[in-house]
Amino acid sequence: MDYLRFFLSNKKLISFGFFLTFFSSFGQTFLVSLYVPSIMSEFGLTNGEFGILYGAATVFSGFCLVYGGRFIDSCNLRTYTLSAVILLMASCFVVSASSHLVWVFLGFWGLRFGGQGLLSHISNTSISKFFSKRRGTALSLSVMGYSVGEACLPFVIGCTIALIGWRYSMFLNGILMGLTLVPFVFVALSDKRHRIPDQQQSRPGSKVDSVISLWKDKRFIIIVASMFILPFMTTGFLFHQLRLADEKGWAVELLTASFLGFALGRSLFSLVSGKLIDKYSALRVFPYYLSPFLAGLLILALFDSPLAAPVYLALTGITMGMSSTTTTALLAEVYGTQSLGRIRAMSVTVIVFGTALSPAIFGVLLDAGISFRLITAGSACLIACSMLANSRLKYYFESAAHKSSAKKICCEV
Numbered sequence: 386m387d388y389l390r391f392f393l394s395n396k397k398l399i400s401f402g403f404f405l406t407f408f409s410s411f412g413q414t415f416l417v418s419l420y421v422p423s424i425m426s427e428f429g430l431t432n433g434e435f436g437i438l439y440g441a442a443t444v445f446s447g448f449c450l451v452y453g454g455r456f457i458d459s460c461n462l463r464t465y466t467l468s469a470v471i472l473l474m475a476s477c478f479v480v481s482a483s484s485h486l487v488w489v490f491l492g493f494w495g496l497r498f499g500g501q502g503l504l505s506h507i508s509n510t511s512i513s514k515f516f517s518k519r520r521g522t523a524l525s526l527s528v529m530g531y532s533v534g535e536a537c538l539p540f541v542i543g544c545t546i547a548l549i550g551w552r553y554s555m556f557l558n559g560i561l562m563g564l565t566l567v568p569f570v571f572v573a574l575s576d577k578r579h580r581i582p583d584q585q586q587s588r589p590g591s592k593v594d595s596v597i598s599l600w601k602d603k604r605f606i607i608i609v610a611s612m613f614i615l616p617f618m619t620t621g622f623l624f625h626q627l628r629l630a631d632e633k634g635w636a637v638e639l640l641t642a643s644f645l646g647f648a649l650g651r652s653l654f655s656l657v658s659g660k661l662i663d664k665y666s667a668l669r670v671f672p673y674y675l676s677p678f679l680a681g682l683l684i685l686a687l688f689d690s691p692l693a694a695p696v697y698l699a700l701t702g703i704t705m706g707m708s709s710t711t712t713t714a715l716l717a718e719v720y721g722t723q724s725l726g727r728i729r730a731m732s733v734t735v736i737v738f739g740t741a742l743s744p745a746i747f748g749v750l751l752d753a754g755i756s757f758r759l760i761t762a763g764s765a766c767l768i769a770c771s772m773l774a775n776s777r778l779k780y781y782f783e784s785a786a787h788k789s790s791a792k793k794i795c796c797e798v
């Protein structure tokens with residue numbers, strides 16, 4: 386009932402965040418990967434070659450996000466959002482009509498920049514700016530769009546590809562956005578909703594003076610490293626999910642059905658983490674959010690049973706749900722919201738680079754004959770190292786705050 390009352394009190398803004406995260410699915414790897422076999426077959430590409438093309442498009446989108454993502458701090462939110470939606474629509478049309486790999490590259494760049502990059506960035510940043518007291522709850526509701534997209538769209542897109550082919554399916558994606566998302570943005574950001582509210586101050590010892598000072602901050606490096614490693618791993622596994630199913634002896638239908646567990650885990654724990662953040666703070670929740678994913682990787686590495694697929698994906702969904710809420714809330718909580726667009730653009734760019742590198746790296750490893758079992762074991766080791774670094778984060782922030790307070794007292798004396 387508490388969530389319902391909160392939603393009804395803020396239905397336009399929460400719905401705005403929800404629909405942006407939902408439509409960002411059209412630029413996310415889990416949905417794009419459904420088009421991969423058809424595109425590879427038509428253009429005669431191997432796993433490694435397509436991974437490199439897709440990775441290059443994603444890296445290019447990441448560089449663009451560093452520059453374009455910061456304008457959310459100063460631009461009209463409605464104009465900024467519509468620009469991102471139009472880019473995503475146009476990219477769907479470009480991919481659907483592509484006759485050369487150059488057009489495929491440009492189309493994928495737009496899908497990644499507009500969908501995975503800008504729509505996600507706009508949703509999370511604007512919700513964090515509009516809500517301060519109940520930021521965790523607001524984010525947990527808006528990021529439900531990811532889960533709904535992951536639960537519904539793979540089946541729908543898979544059916545449209547089978548019925549009308551991948552080109553017409555991609556074309557329909559663009560039409561859908563034009564008929565639904567564009568008018569919705571005008572409605573949701575009516576009145577004063579396209580204006581950014583007063584800004585929240587940063588924690589003591591965490592003021593951002595420049596981009597260089599931010600990258601010199603080891604606390605920011607720990608946060609960004611954790612934000613990098615999770616999408617790097619999940620993108621690699623999802624992008625090559627058909628190869629994983631073949632190696633494990635699983636039916637493709639099993640993986641498709643198992644995404645329901647992924648979506649449910651993500652939905653439930655985005656809500657749970659929102660409550661935990663409002664009660665304890667994002668800084669206290671952050672060290673633990675990778676634990677379910679680590680457990681899922683260990684299960685995937687050790688077992689070939691069909692039951693391992695839904696369990697692994699459900700545990701991955703739990704971590705993804707907690708990540709969607711926790712990382713954005715942590716950045717706003719620690720560094721304030723005045724420059725949140727710029728800070729989050731840099732951190733999201735790192736995520737984009739992670740999702741760009743993993744398909745190519747996973748593809749090259751698979752082409753070299755390295756098994757998914759070995760890749761999974763190595764991934765689990767990297768996640769464990771990241772969790773160890775995250776456990777020290779609270780200490781580093783408290784130490785910086787103490788030094789800042791001591792310095793202020795000395796100056797006053």
